[in-house]
Amino acid sequence: MSYGEAFLLGITALAAIFSTIATYMAIMERDLLKAVIFSAIQSTIYAFIYYMLMAPDIDLVYIPVAVGLYPAVIIALIKKTTREEKP
Amino acid sequence: MITLSEYFMTILITCMIVNLGLALYGVFFKPNLIKKIIALTILGDTANTFALIIGYRMWVAGVPSRPPVFTEWRSNNPLLLFVFTKTAVDPLPQALVLTAIVIGLAVTLFLVFLTLQAWKIYRSVDMRDIRRLKG
Numbered sequence: 001m002s003y004g005e006a007f008l009l010g011i012t013a014l015a016a017i018f019s020t021i022a023t024y025m026a027i028m029e030r031d032l033l034k035a036v037i038f039s040a041i042q043s044t045i046y047a048f049i050y051y052m053l054m055a056p057d058i059d060l061v062y063i064p065v066a067v068g069l070y071p072a073v074i075i076a077l078i079k080k081t082t083r084e085e086k087p
Numbered sequence: 088m089i090t091l092s093e094y095f096m097t098i099l100i101t102c103m104i105v106n107l108g109l110a111l112y113g114v115f116f117k118p119n120l121i122k123k124i125i126a127l128t129i130l131g132d133t134a135n136t137f138a139l140i141i142g143y144r145m146w147v148a149g150v151p152s153r154p155p156v157f158t159e160w161r162s163n164n165p166l167l168l169f170v171f172t173k174t175a176v177d178p179l180p181q182a183l184v185l186t187a188i189v190i191g192l193a194v195t196l197f198l199v200f201l202t203l204q205a206w207k208i209y210r211s212v213d214m215r216d217i218r219r220l221k222g
Contacts, residue, residue: 002146002149004151005146005151006090006092009091009092009096009099010095012095012099013099016098016102017102019102020102020109023105023110024109026125026126026129027109027112027113027122027125027126032119032121032122032125035122035125036125039128042129042132046136049099049136050136050139053139053140053143054153054154055181056156057185058184061189065188065192066132066188070128070195073196077203080206081121082212085117085121085122086118086119086213
């Protein structure tokens with residue numbers, strides 16, 4: 001058994017727990033702008049998980065799309081429509 | 088006897104399953120269309136992560152696994168290629184995920200413009216209001 005692998009996978013598991021918290025906040029948040037920001041945090045953590053799962057070439061595409069383009073497009077949509085979610 | 092690596096891998100997969108459930112809940116039960124789009128992006132990313140977890144290779148005898156990028160192709164040493172194939176992770180799920188990310192971007196943009204059109208017609212992005220205003 002190698003402790004190096006356990007160390008790296010431990011960091012990855014910790015990041016996964018944080019991503020679950022960010023996903024919960026993004027789904028349950030009433031303010032849509034805050035939900036988009038939580039979704040971007042979740043995407044950043046996913047990018048880190050992809051890097052730890054030995055996929056740095058995915059990161060080159062994933063970071064501009066999921067951290068840059070998705071929030072930008074959805075924030076533009078929120079600006080044109082409405083910000084508050086009705087209960 | 089479960090090793091420490093398998094334990095952490097189990098935590099990772101469990102968190103991803105919880106994320107999948109949360110995203111499905113958002114897609115199905117949240118009435119706001121923008122919230123549905125956000126949940127759909129999370130759902131797609133989680134499915135991609137499952138594909139990458141399938142392709143991941145555990146360390147063999149303490150030798151670290153490596154990305155599937157072969158950088159020593161200039162030297163004609165077949166031993167380097169042998170070591171690469173024994174330690175690199177599976178590149179096929181990564182190629183599929185690369186395609187899925189771009190397709191997900193296109194689908195999200197399409198849904199964003201559908202939502203914008205619904206706002207222009209009905210002045211609402213709430214499913215309960217749009218369902219009431221038929222025709």
